[in-house]
Amino acid sequence: MYKQFYQRFLQANQGKQHFASHSHHYWPDVTRDATLAYWDDSARLVDDKWQRIFGEMIPQTQQLIADVLNLPLPEQIVFAGNTHELVMRLFSCFDLSKPLKVLSTDSEFYSFQRQAKRLAEFDNIELITVPTEPFASFTERFIAKAKEQQPDMVFCSQVFFNSGYAIADLPGFVSALAAVTDAMLVIDGYHGFMALPTDLASVAEQAFYLAGSYKYAQGGEGCCFMAVPPGSKQRPWYTGWFAEFGTLAAEKSALVLYSNDGNHFAGATMDYTALYRLHAVLLLFKQQGITVGRIHHYVRQLQQAFLAELARQQHPQLNQANLLLADLAAHGHFFTYKLASNSEVAELAAFLKNKGIITDYRGDRLRFGFGLYQTSDSFNLSCLQHA
Incomplete structure (x- = not known):
């Protein structure tokens, strides 16, 4: 079929x-045409290709992703080459010279796990891990630990890579966490996006959501994204000049300015071939009613x-x-x-x-x-x- x-x-x-x-x-076969289309746009438009990328391809892809996740504000989606870059940008919202408490699980993918463990080698950074097994009691145990520990950051997968266990009610899980802690809430949705029906409308203001095109989005490596809660006031110190978009016309000041949308967490120049591929797949599925x-x-x-x-x-x-x-x-x-x-x-x-x-x-x-x-x-x- x-x-x-x-x-x-x-x-x-x-x-x-x-x-x-x-x-x-x-x-899907459409990704080959999309790869060639990026090359053709680069050859045809040269420097002007950025107008097409930022004026058409990115907004269209943001909307396609927002449609899948039922996100109310597509402009709150920011792209990066991999989720590790986004994870580090989230960590950089904190002053890492001060005490930092991070709550997570023993089953996070390496893009988070390795970086978090390395940071936890510093005396002021504490990493608390909750076992995912037994699965039947995981969500209750995790929420209880968040209430007990009052961490600064909570990071948890939607589907765990080393078991396949999926959090059945993700919005309910996020809302329960938000009710017991003021921590930054982050959901790694890489094994859930385009696999499990996911509606983030009710929690879009409560949690960051990370995913990408390498798994079930079927666009290959090189295009990851993060849904940023609207109104986010964090000032990541690991920041690229794309995060200035929307402020470039403002008067220069000693204070580093940030975009008011998802580009708040943007990096810098990247190869958008993978975004073209992701766009092609999501558009194909939308047109086919898949x-x-x-x-x-x-x-x-x-x-x-x-x-x-x-x-x-x-x-x-x-x-x-x-x-x-x-x-x-x-x-x-x-x-x-x-x-x-x-x-x-x-x-x-x-x-x-x-x-x-x-x-x-x-x-x-x-x-x-x-x-x-x-x-x-x-x-x-x-x-x-x-x-």
Whole structure:
């Protein structure tokens, strides 16, 4: 049904079953034309291309993202080359020479985890981590810890990369946090954006939301974004000249000025090829009526078909007992199987890859992801009978 949009990637990977969409999602064919369009605009317009980028492509992409997330103010969305840049900009809102308390989890992706752990090596910076497991009590435990610790920053994923566990009621979760703490609230939505239906309208003023195009937005690496709460008064010291947009005509002063919209958190000159790709994908889906709700419904069907196929194989490692989450309602778009050791996972992943089944793994966890370019009748895991 959806494979028609992915012919180039499918043709380049014939004979493979790609279960790593959560890591590197296949790109729709329109992204190739978008990549060439950026080159063509650069050749045709040269310096004037910036008028097209900032006057057309960025506002259009902001609106497309805002439509997906039901954000009321598209101009509050700011772009960057990666989420680490945005994470550091958020950290730089604080005076890092003073005490800083950060509340997070033991399951954040490396773009935050590594940087936060490094900062926590300073005596004045405290990193408090809440275990995500047991998943059934996570949100209650996390909110309670926020109330108890009164941190300066709260950082938490919408879908956790090392398990697939998804916060079911994200707006309710954010509102509950906002009710017990005045901390800066940050949600990492990278594994949720364009996968799980997400409505941020009620919490747009309460939390920052980070995501990007590399996973389920299907535009590839190089285009991440952050939804900034309107009226944000933070003054990040890690700031680029794009953050002056909207103030360039103002009289110069000793005080560094910031834009009044999402560009408040902008950096500096970047390659916008990836933004063209993201724009092309989101526009394609809008024109085709492919909503996140439809995507999620389709992937749920794929996941159910996969579990049925896997059950038929009766594999000693890849089975329901080793699946971290049995409840599909608590899942993002990938399954995570926890095995006995890192080496056991690596060996099984290598065996599967040799059989044309592409997965990925983190430590002792093997992940199977699902995307629109898959069909349930193409799943073939019979090789597991010989693993």
